[in-house]
Amino acid sequence: MGSNTLKKDYSKNVRNVLILTLILNACVALAKILYGYITNSIAMMSDGFHSVFDGTSNAIGLVGIWIASHPPDEKHPYGHKKYETLFTIIIALMIFATCFQILKKVYQSFFEDHTTIVTETSFIVMFFTMGVNIFVMLYESRKGKKLGSQFLVADALHTKSDIFASIAVIISLVFTRIGYSRADVIVGIIITLFIARIGYKIVKDASDILVDSVCIDTSAIEFLVNRIDGVKGCHDIRARGSVHSVYVDLHALVDKGLTTEKAHEIADRIETEIQKEFPSVVDIIVHIEPDSLEH
Numbered sequence: 001m002g003s004n005t006l007k008k009d010y011s012k013n014v015r016n017v018l019i020l021t022l023i024l025n026a027c028v029a030l031a032k033i034l035y036g037y038i039t040n041s042i043a044m045m046s047d048g049f050h051s052v053f054d055g056t057s058n059a060i061g062l063v064g065i066w067i068a069s070h071p072p073d074e075k076h077p078y079g080h081k082k083y084e085t086l087f088t089i090i091i092a093l094m095i096f097a098t099c100f101q102i103l104k105k106v107y108q109s110f111f112e113d114h115t116t117i118v119t120e121t122s123f124i125v126m127f128f129t130m131g132v133n134i135f136v137m138l139y140e141s142r143k144g145k146k147l148g149s150q151f152l153v154a155d156a157l158h159t160k161s162d163i164f165a166s167i168a169v170i171i172s173l174v175f176t177r178i179g180y181s182r183a184d185v186i187v188g189i190i191i192t193l194f195i196a197r198i199g200y201k202i203v204k205d206a207s208d209i210l211v212d213s214v215c216i217d218t219s220a221i222e223f224l225v226n227r228i229d230g231v232k233g234c235h236d237i238r239a240r241g242s243v244h245s246v247y248v249d250l251h252a253l254v255d256k257g258l259t260t261e262k263a264h265e266i267a268d269r270i271e272t273e274i275q276k277e278f279p280s281v282v283d284i285i286v287h288i289e290p291d292s293l294e295h
Contacts, residue, residue, distance in 0.1 A: 010147055011066070017143045017152060018062050021136050021159075025055040028129040035125045039117040043169045044126070046105045050098050050165050051129070063087070078283075081245050088154045088206045095161055095199035099192045102165065106189060118177040123170065130166040133159055148280065150209070150242050154202045161195040209242050216246050216278060224277055230254055230266040232291040241282075248274065249285035256290030263288045 032048030035041075067083045070076075137159040144152030168191040209215070218237040225234040233253035241247045252270055254263050267286040275281050 010149075013143070013147055014149050014152060015062060015066075017140060018155075021140055021155070022055055022059060022062075024132055024136050025051055025159075028132050029055060031125055031129055035122065039119065039122055041116045041118075041122065041173075042105055042108060043116070043172045044122065046101060047126075047162075047165050047169045050101065050162055051133075056094065078247070079245075081242065082210065084149075084151050085206050085209045085242065088151050088202060091151075091154050091158050092199045092202040092206065095158055095195060095202070098161060098165070099196050099199070102168075102192045102195070103189070106192075116173075116176055118173050122173055126166055126170050126173070130163060130170075133163050133166065137163065148242075150205070154205070157198045157202060161198050164191045164194045167191070214239050215241055216248070216280070221248065221250070221274060221278070224273060225250065225252060225270055228266070228269055228273055230258075230262075231270070236287075246278065246281045247283045248281055249287070251287045251289055253289050253291045 029048050029051035032044050032051060034048075036044030036046075036048055067080055070080045072079045137156050140152050140156035140159065143149070144154075144156055216239045218239055221237055221239075222234050225231055231252050231254065235251050235253075237248070237250040239246055239248045250270075252266070254266055258266075267288055270286050271284045274284055
């Protein structure tokens with residue numbers, strides 16, 4: 001019952017974070033798109049549509065977290081946790097799509113004759129919306145690390161890409177106002193590289209989960225198990241999953257003269273100690289072997 005309560009609290013907390021950030025991102029996107037349209041600013045409108053990606057990722061996240069929170073069933077005996085990883089990859093794809101949109105804007109700015117009206121209000125809108133984005137990024141990142149949500153951490157990085165894009169727009173507005181209208185081409189390319197790097201990191205972290213890379217210190221588990229009374233040795237420790245949900249299986253050596261009941265008690269003790277020391281471990285399989293077994 002305690003585990004189910006934790007899962008429900010996890011989903012609820014992540015959902016609350018996503019709803020708040022969805023509202024903030026929607027306001028940011030609306031402000032940039034509307035004022036960008038009024039001032040005929042391609043850069044500001046593009047950044048506004050970039051912010052729409054943030055809101056869309058929040059909506060996708062709400063669906064992903066809802067699916068991932070479903071309990072294990074006959075077709076999904078290990079639960080639905082990897083759906084969160086799947087939706088995390090979707091965020092990365094959206095980031096790469098954002099890179100394409102910025103490069104498209106750079107191309108248009110370089111080859112087309114376009115006049116942008118730069119006013120004091122343009123800077124006020126950009127600095128205010130960037131401030132909101134910084135708050136969203138820090139808030140999501142802190143909550144993601146606290147809750148162990150890979151999706152929230154990835155979404156915070158996505159918002160970080162929006163901050164970089166906003167900086168590019170502000171620099172572009174400054175140079176446009178003083179007469180260097182094509183300076184945003186160079187700035188746009190540099191910012192796109194930063195954003196692409198963030199997308200690459202998200203894909204790498206998500207793929208580590210999908211291919212079952214080690215996600216916990218197995219040497220620490222071995223040290224812990226070897227200290228338990230009745231355990232003569234420990235080997236073949238394997239771990240997979242995510243930061244929030246780790247699955248472990250291992251082989252433990254016990255005295256060959258022990259009864260099945262006693263060996264089972266040691267296995268239960270191993271599971272209890274591991275989960276007490278490593279709360280992120282949600283499932284453990286302990287293979288008991290007699291100490292005299294040849295390896």
